[in-house]
Amino acid sequence: MKRNHIFLAVLAVLIMPAMSCSTDNVLNVYNWSYYTPDSVLKKFEQEYNCRIVFDEFSSNEEMYTKLKSGGTGYDVVFPSQDYVSIMINQGMFEKIDKSLIPNLKNIDPAVLQKTTYDPNMDYSVPYYWGAAGIVVNTAKVPDFDKSWSIFGRNDLRGRMTMLDDMREVMGDALTHLGYSVNSKNLSEIEAAKNLINNEWKPNLTKFDADAFGKGYANGEFWVVQGYAEVVYEEIADNEQLKKDTYFFIPPEGGPAYIDSMCILKGSKHKELAHKFIDFIHRPEIYAEFCDSFGFPASVNVPARQYKTGPSWYEVDDLKNLELKYDLGPALEYYNDAWFNSIRVGE
Numbered sequence: 001m002k003r004n005h006i007f008l009a010v011l012a013v014l015i016m017p018a019m020s021c022s023t024d025n026v027l028n029v030y031n032w033s034y035y036t037p038d039s040v041l042k043k044f045e046q047e048y049n050c051r052i053v054f055d056e057f058s059s060n061e062e063m064y065t066k067l068k069s070g071g072t073g074y075d076v077v078f079p080s081q082d083y084v085s086i087m088i089n090q091g092m093f094e095k096i097d098k099s100l101i102p103n104l105k106n107i108d109p110a111v112l113q114k115t116t117y118d119p120n121m122d123y124s125v126p127y128y129w130g131a132a133g134i135v136v137n138t139a140k141v142p143d144f145d146k147s148w149s150i151f152g153r154n155d156l157r158g159r160m161t162m163l164d165d166m167r168e169v170m171g172d173a174l175t176h177l178g179y180s181v182n183s184k185n186l187s188e189i190e191a192a193k194n195l196i197n198n199e200w201k202p203n204l205t206k207f208d209a210d211a212f213g214k215g216y217a218n219g220e221f222w223v224v225q226g227y228a229e230v231v232y233e234e235i236a237d238n239e240q241l242k243k244d245t246y247f248f249i250p251p252e253g254g255p256a257y258i259d260s261m262c263i264l265k266g267s268k269h270k271e272l273a274h275k276f277i278d279f280i281h282r283p284e285i286y287a288e289f290c291d292s293f294g295f296p297a298s299v300n301v302p303a304r305q306y307k308t309g310p311s312w313y314e315v316d317d318l319k320n321l322e323l324k325y326d327l328g329p330a331l332e333y334y335n336d337a338w339f340n341s342i343r344v345g346e
Helices: 008-015 038-048 060-068 081-089 102-106 148-152 166-176 186-203 212-217 228-234 239-244 270-280 283-293 328-342
Strands: 026-032 051-057 125-130 133-137 160-162 204-207 223-226 245-248 255-263
Touching: 026 270, 038 051, 038 270, 038 283, 051 060, 060 081, 081 255, 102 270, 133 148, 133 228, 148 160, 148 166, 148 186, 148 223, 160 166, 166 186, 166 223, 166 255, 166 328, 186 204, 186 328, 212 223, 212 228, 223 228, 228 245, 239 245, 255 270, 270 283
Parallel strands: 026 051, 160 204, 160 223
Antiparallel strands: 125 255, 133 223, 133 245
């Protein structure tokens, strides 16, 4: 996931106290940036006479580290599936009271089949099923293969970035080599590390999970791995660049994510948190969320009938992808490859 979404101006508005709200009627949300539209948050505040305090993170690792190091006071958090699993096992969530979320009926059963880490939604409610992909400026790069192999092109050296996200980049390399994104085989992980170090990394300007959209928008980068919604938000006012921009998810496969809404242990606003989760899964609200970012309504089935805008990709584009799961002790193989080899010297 992701993924990077909402504006500072929006945050300023949301953090300002609302005169009509009780000081106790506050929901503290910790979410990916660029991931919940201002219009949806405002509608929830108006309907429930409350105030949302919105804080952002740019990676699961950032979110998890903050919470484990004492970041408290949040009610709803949006981790991806591998961290949902970790955090459930560590007792970090309140149990979901499904009687308070009637809109759970709208969630696609096909998505729930993938949530093997919490199949009954005891601790997590799927928010979005999606994937990172590759964005190409076709004016600068008119010919290319729709494959992760694009990062091996020496002619594009210094004009490309990949995400600063271990599981994403390692997952891309594993997939390209014909392995699972969840491989626990040390030789396969070593092969992925070598592919990244020897063929991809020399052509990259950097690994970047924060500013790839801005770098693409200002012309510094021509090819970036990232989230479509981030790039298209950054180029929204540049009509020519929008025409020249092409986003694809490599058909060969790669990592996918399911981000979920979870209520943190010790939440002081559990009832309001349940109302928020239920509100998100109203079909018209979920469609508004998806239309705001050019998403398909991947999780909420009836919302597909309410969508009015285009999507940068379709649900079918996700079907060859693999969710990243909690690797248990094998995660250390990835940590060693990423932090002690790939990211050395960055």
